[in-house]
Amino acid sequence: MRNRQGLLGRPAPEGRFDRRLLAPMMVGSILNPINTAIIAVALTPIGIALGAPASETVWLVSSLYLATAIGQPLVGRLVDIFGVRSLFLLGAVLVAAAGAIGLFAPENRDSVWWLVAARVILGLGTCAGYPAAMHMIRAEADRTGLASPATILTLLSVTTQTVAVVAPALGGLLIGAWGWRATFAVNIPLGLASLILGAMFFPRRTGLEPAPSDRPRIDGIGIVLFAVAMLSLLVFLQNIAPALLWLLAVALIAGAGFVWWERRTADPFIDVRVLSGNVPLLLSYARSLLTATISYTFVYGFTQWLEDGRGLTPTVSGLVLLPVFAAGVAVAIAFGRRPEVVWKLLVGSLAQLAAGVLVLFMTGSSPIWFLVLAMLVLGIPQGLNNLAIQNALYFQAEPERIASSAGLLRTFFYLGAIVSAVIYGNAYGARATTAGLHTLGWVVVGIAAVFLVITVFDRSLRRIGRG
Template identity: 80%
Template sequence: MTRTPPPEGRFDRRLLAPMMLGAVLNPINTAIIAVALAPIGIALGAPASETVWLVSALYLATAIGQPLVGRLVDVFGVKRLYLAGGALVAVAGAIGLLIPATHDSVWWLVVARVVLGLGTCAGYPAAMHLIRAEGQRTGVASPAIILTVLSVTTQTVAVIGPTLGGLLIGAWGWRATFAVNLPLGVACVILGWILLPRTTGLEPAKEDRPRIDGPGILLFAVAMLALLIFLQNLSVATLWLLAVALVAGAGLVWWELRVTEPFIDLRVLGGNGPLLLTYTRALLTAIIAYTFVYGFTQWLEQGRALDPTVAGLVLLPVFAAGIVFALAFGRRPEVLWKLLIGSIAQLAAGILVLFMTGGSPIWFLVVTMLVLGIPQGLNNLAIQNTLYYQAQPERIASSAGLLRTFMYLGAIVSSVIYGNVYGARASTSGLHVLGWVVIGVATVFLLITVFDRSLRALGRESKGAQAEPSRVDSRA
């Protein structure tokens, strides 16, 4: 099928469908599994110590795979990696649909989640690559509307994920939470085949393609795998994993500084302090967000004694406010004031937690969630936009993948924090400790934002060019 040329001077609207579908695959599978763990455990006779690997497997595969697949997107282009990712997602759905319901099957489901994690790794890096390529083709300095649509889409899916999972389980059982990936993966392959360009202009010519840094990829994978498993199983007995992570990390640094075509260009990354701070903000944002979403939810059910349904409703304002703020301010390309407002709101949410008790009224809990929704919308949007400005165009996909790695690392760190703070039960005193943790993390976030001078110019230099792109993008 011959692909017609893209429209002159405006974002190619045909790219939106595959971009958004690819980008939501990971967050929807991250959210949907939350309501499926208990039914899977009951059906297969698997304890929580085994079913928890259904969550960890996706985290591990994605944290390691995103920068790897992003690098492959930068080198070989979007289309072939996007199609391969869609095919893997469909395969993962088929595994979950067809395996027999025996106790050992839980480990086949873990394999399916690993395959699923690797398959979803292409979506977000590919979307960022396409946005950057379209920005260069059209002359749009900052396609703010398209970046906002990407951010809001992933946030919306995170909201509806658990509800969708509950509906699927109620109608067709736990297998449906895996089987849903079969049509999604097939849709990715069809849309990607028809709508995605074979080349975008950002990837190098065939004769100039860099070699794939196999040793660097292996060292990165070993370091991340050991670190993430250590953080999820924090104990003296697992200290050897930390040692493996440190040795592999040191080997990675040594190798990447010497190889001519590195997997992660540490020379450039080390000289790009603003980008390193962006990754740090992504890590801190994830720690706060996941501490609230999971740690606060546990307290609502155990410390505040709310029904799980009511607890879920209390959390909805976080995501609703996040989407509203992202939509309201997404047209503005500047990032500094978004990050400052977001960091102050994070501080305020942490302080409000200190005043919560087992008898706190629902309205007070909802107000706290509304406050937390401000950084949920502004920080995520600003961090994504900042990455767009700061990353090298030829490495935009791998930089976007590395951003997701830092966010998943933050999610795992948060699970270590609230797991150790709460212990056997989510008490109000433990919640207050989490409040102080949020205040501390938010303070660090605020300080590294205030003193980051590079943020002041981001977005401002494109104001003159932004009026027309905003009008053009809104038609997309």
């Protein structure tokens, strides 16, 4: 086992996870979820201040999704090759720089595009946090001999879920105290904290990355083809229209070219030959996409109905949603220490199915307790599925590609988020009616059924955490 040097040259503790790594891992991992959620409460103030229509401010959301979906596997691959420290520190600098751009951007009609650029830089900067954390967990498990660091993986999952809960409220407080620029400026101290903690605690080498003489070439052609395919697909999904079918064609052509190239190059960006043979990992990616689709359909689509169809105020609607996140965090804490994943995914899929069925019985006069009950049921898969998928990926991915595999998991997750926007946008149309909500309920039931089927028939899941 390796005995790498820890903080200030002191050896890392033998036989147990180096807890000094938790601080940079946790701070790095929250950068993306906090910026994903905090912008929701800032869109209207930004639009009013800059005189920008919703068709422009929506790019403040989309730009982060696009940058993250493309950047996560790319940065993850670079982490696998060059190690955690340098990529993590570069990401921290980009996060702080993006916060400064948003803070000092001019306030005029065209300034919204300054903010979009800041969000792109922010998305790229936050791409290092999660892959770096998964790389370090894998390296520490290798060093200590702990086959299943379930507690650390649970802590990572709970941290990101908790941040997703408090971020909108934090954004509201920041805007109330200092205006919308504070939602950008908060990234300056967060970026600096990541920079300091990463420099202090992350080692220059973990032992998982190849030696400098054995480093593979950077697959520039593969990266470009992947980026073109993903960018075209994601933009098309966000703006589905006959006039944009050419984007779908570009995505298909670039995707086919990407697969062709990756199968033939010596040092592929994403090794599709290995990936195509790793069916359990592909199923984990599929579950991540399905979980995100259901989750975001509820969080955004259901919230619209609460205000339009049920007639609740935004404040009450937000309170109705709180049980989703609270139950998710509670379930993850309660069962996260157990390394098995199959029963978590089975229970989570059944809870998703039940939540979809409950939606079918909702009307414009449904009592609040019934709505809260549905949210509590939805909170079960919110906690179990994300935790189990993360744990499954840890065992299914190749150790030397753990960071890029983790980054690709986030790509599928954000693809699910964008698919959910297409679903509830088409189900509702101009207004979030009860009939449209029932359509969403049937869609959720269908997606949950697919999730259940691919979980029941995936026998590889039974081996994880047993032995």
